[in-house]
Amino acid sequence: MKNYFSIIRICLSVFLIGSIVSCNEVKKSKVKEEVSEKEVSAKDILGNPEYQAMSYGGYRYADHSIEPTMEELKEDMKILHAMGVRMLRTYKLLKPQAANLVKVISDMKKEDPGFEMYVMLGAWVDCKNSFNSGNGEPIHNEENKENAAEIDRAVALANKYPDIVKVIAVGNEAMVKWAASYYVEPWIILKWVNHLQDLKKEGKLAKDLWITSSDNFASWGGGGEEYHVEDLNKLIKAVDFISMHTYPMHDTHYQPEFWLNGEGMDGKSDMEKIEISMLRAKEYAIMQYGNVKNYMESIGVNKPIHIGETGWASFSSGQYGADGSRACDEYKEALYYKHMRDWTNEAGMSCFYFEAFDEPWKGGDEPGNSEKHFGLFKVDGKAKYTLWPMVDKGAFEGLTRGGKPITKTFDGDREAMMKEVLVSPHN
Structure with a gap:
């Protein structure tokens, strides 16, 4: 009889546990559905480290x-999703890549409800005769007639894929004056930003779609006084947030004071010198951010600033390499990536790190041009040193690029990688 009641109790226990597990699974499933159905806006995404x-x-x-x-x-997209990336920035629309990208993301979401990716859609803007493409020199106070088509395509894609396109950025480094072959005066960017903001007010674009321009820190008032013009002030007031670029790596050549400073280097090992130099690079980026913030506040504005672009090349045969500032290698790239993620995550800012993959078309015919080597992956899918820990953890297991599995550069030999690391020259 005792055995009989014991069996009954066991059966009841199993039944109750099964019911609880079943209920929990239902609850989890319901939560998942609610999360997948939740509308995520730019306000939810930008500044969120998730x-x-x-x-x-x-x-x-x-x-x-x-x-x-x-x-x-x-x-x-599979590789980037495995990295934890959930927000991408694109650059232009008269070529098909960006439109194809949002379609691919949309298709992947339908195939897998757990797949999540959003886009800051870039609309390229430049001046009349940009890149000497017209009948004369670039005219910076007149715009390229193709700008309107870029904006129209951005609007069309934002309306077609409102669940994916969360930001439109008008122009890429379109106002900075060192972009002598194509830059425009701020009133041109302002005109298109106002146009998009008006479409939101008229209900022709989603009201929670954010509008910005993505430009160098100097263009946002963080540099010389030549940028401090009324049209810039109006632009700062018109955008939903400031998308600011900062490139300490480039300034190891153009503004080398922070990089060549020998203060505090005496008696340090080579590795310590590199660590100090990269911390200075981080502080340099923070300083540029602070300059933009100070200018914004000086005109009575308080709105979010996010890093629209920053990065560090892993190789240079030119002025950032062995014969120049010695800034570029995979080890320094990894340090910079960590510093930027740590800083921006802690500060509640987004950082559109430049960039995911090397792009061989950039920087002309010289294979060692640094512009070709900003990716965290090589073209063939080899993960650079920054991502070696993720490879070790199996994050890219089963994923490929060009049909090749994701493996480490230098065949994972850290000693071989470190042989290419140069110590920066210091005064």
């Missing part, structure tokens, strides 16, 4: 006319 941001270009060949295929874009 939505890591990345600048994306999928061009895999030196010939820029060869567009990434849909399958190649899908490969890249």
Whole structure:
């Protein structure tokens, strides 16, 4: 009889546990459905460390006319999703890559409800005769007639994929004066930002779609007084947030004071010198951010600032390499990436790190041009030193790029990688 009641109790226990587990599974399923159905806006994404941001270009060949295929874009999205990236930045719309990208993301979401990716859609803006393409020199106070088509396509894609396109950025480094072959005066950017903001007011764009321009820190008032013009002030008031670029790596050559400063280097080992130099690079970026923030507040504005672009090349045969500032290698790239993520995550800012993958078309014909080497992955899918820990953890297991599995650069030999690391010259 005792055995009989014991069996009954066991059966009841199993039944109750099964019911509880079943109820918990139902609850979890319901929560998942609620999360997937929840509308996520730019306000929810930007500044949220759970939505890591990345600048994306999928061009895999030196010939820029060869567009990434849909399958190649899908490969890249799987890799970036495995990294924890949830927000991408694109650059132009008269080429098909960006439109194809949002379609691929949309298709992947339908195939897998757990797949999540959003986009800051870039609309390229430049001046009349940009890149000497017209009948004369660039005219910076007149605009390229193709700008309107860029904006129209941005609007169309934002309306077609409102669940994916969360930000439109008008122009990329379009106001900074060192972009002598194409820059425009701020009133041109302001005109298009106001146009998009008006479409939101008229209900022709989603009201929670954020509008910005993505430009160098100097263009946002953080540099010389030549940028401090009334049209810039109006632009700062018109955008939903400031998307600011900062590149300490470039300034190891152009503004080398912070990089060449020998203070505090005496008696330090080579590795300590490198660590100090990279911390200075982080502080330099923070200073540029502070300059923009101070200017914004000086005109009575208080709105979010996010890092629209920053990065560090892993190789240079030119002025950032062995014969120049010695800034570029995979070890320094990894340190900079960590510093930028740590700073911006802690500060509640997004950082559209530049960039996910190397792009061979950039920087002309010289294979050692640093512009070709900003990716965290090489073109063939080899993960640079920054991402070696993720490879070790199996984050990219089963994923490929160009059909090749994701492996480490230098075959994972850290000693071989460190042999290419140079100590910066110090005064």
